[in-house]
Amino acid sequence: MQLCYRLFLLLSSLSLAGCSTVPHNVKDHFYDYHNLTTALHALTEECSTLFEAYSIGHTYEGREITAIKITRKTNQVLNKPGILAIFAEHAGEEETTSLAMGIMQYLIDKYPVDESISSLLGKTELWIVPMMNPDGVDYDLSGAVEPFTWRKNRRSTGTVTYGVDLNRNWGCPFEMQPSAGTGKRFSQKSSPNYAGDRPFSEPETRAVRDLLLAHRNIKILLDYHMGSAGFMQGAVGCSKGRGLRKGIHPRIDAFCNSFVDRFAENISDPQDSRPGFLVMSREGAAVLLRQRVPFYMRPFVPSILFQEPGTAVNYAYDQLNMPAIGIEMFRDSSFFKNLHDGQKRLTENQVRGILLLLNILAS
Ligand SMILES: [Zn+2]
Structure with a gap:
């Protein structure tokens, strides 16, 4: 199929980097809105x-926000x-x-030759929003800032301030007032975490x-993020919110618990000594992180990780009663080498996780 070839060319062009740090011309290696639009058009045609x-x-x-139904x-x-999987919520x-x-691309390649994929996609839908924040x-890729540093969207919020952190802008719980615990992180317009008004x-x-x-047939939300904190290679799922909101959906919690270990195993990178993990609460995440970070960093990991408000995962779990998993992947300078x-x-690891969840939904 010609499309698959064209898409392959674009993906192959990503492989040209042999640099030790962030590539000079990042637009040659990563999708901006224009390249994405062209690739998606070819894909669906x-x-x-x-x-x-x-x-x-x-x-x-x-700019148009596109969702692909597969x-x-x-x-x-x-x-x-x-399943709905969202990408680049953070720029x-x-x-x-x-x-x-x-x-x-994986699904295009496997679909004609792998009966299990074809059968799975006959029984389920995978929705992908490849760039939520174009x-x-x-x-971020314009050269106005160091690439990979701009997080928010581009709303004009004042004379010299721009952007709302989309992953603090969802309801439930929405917070923008300054507080003793968070300072002005969500309220200050210049903050990378400004939550919006x-x-x-x-x-x-x-x-x-x-x-x-x-589309209430969508039963699971996956929200993909990329970070530079090495110990965060994993996922926090089915967020139980804060305080009184804990465990508000026992049926969903039980469902999540039934696949949590298998999902973590599936998204683990076989070449990485740190296995992927999935934890069901921030308290659990803190315990896990303290085990994973180097000894000298342990005092800096709080006993209970702060439950970030206004995230997609919180909203989907609390309001829509669905399993929701935030997946944090890892990037360091070696990633760009x-x-x-x-x-x-990354793709192979995450495809395994998605296929597992689709299989669970299909059964
Ligand atoms: Zn992010």
Whole structure:
């Protein structure tokens, strides 16, 4: 299929980096909005039996936010259970968009030759939002700032301040008032974590929320992030919120507990000595992190990790009663030394996790 070839070319171009640090011309290696749009168009035009593109809204600066539905089309109208995976909610985490494209390429390659994939996609839907924050991504890659550093969208919030942290802008619980614990992190417009002036003030968060609300057959949310904190290679799922909100959905908690260990095992990188992990609460995360970080860093890991408010995972779990997993992947300077291998391993690891969850939904 020509599309697959074209997509392969684009993905292959990501492999040209042999640099030891962040590549000079990052646009040659990572998708900006224009390249993504071109690639998605080719994908849906030429693999139309499997892929369907939906415009789910427009960003603050007017770029279209696209969701791809991946499923085997049948004549019957079936209410197939699905997963929604969102990528690049934070702008400077462009590797996650490459991961989204890698996952789709994997499915294109396997679909005609692997009966289990074809059968799985006959029974389930995988929804992918490959770039939730294209305004932020384009700014991050524009040369105006150091690449991989801009986090927020590009809303003008004052005379010299821009951007809302989309992953603090969801409701439940939404916080923007200064507090003793968090200072002005969520309220100050210049802060990388500025939450906006109200929940869902941003068109990007509204677009993904409305996608979830309109497709209640979507049963699991996956929110992919990329960080440089090496010990965070893992996922925190089914967030139990704070204080009185703990364990508000026992049925969902039990469902999550039934797959949590297998999911962690599946997303583990076989070449990394730190296995992937999935924890079901921030308290559990703190215990795990303290075991994983180097000895000298242990005093800096708090006994209970702060439960960040306004995240997609919190909203999906608390309000929509669905398992929701934030997946934190790892990047350090060595990641850029061999982008092709790094990105390939990320994709392979995360594809295993997604297939496991789709299989659980299909059974
Ligand atoms: Zn992030």
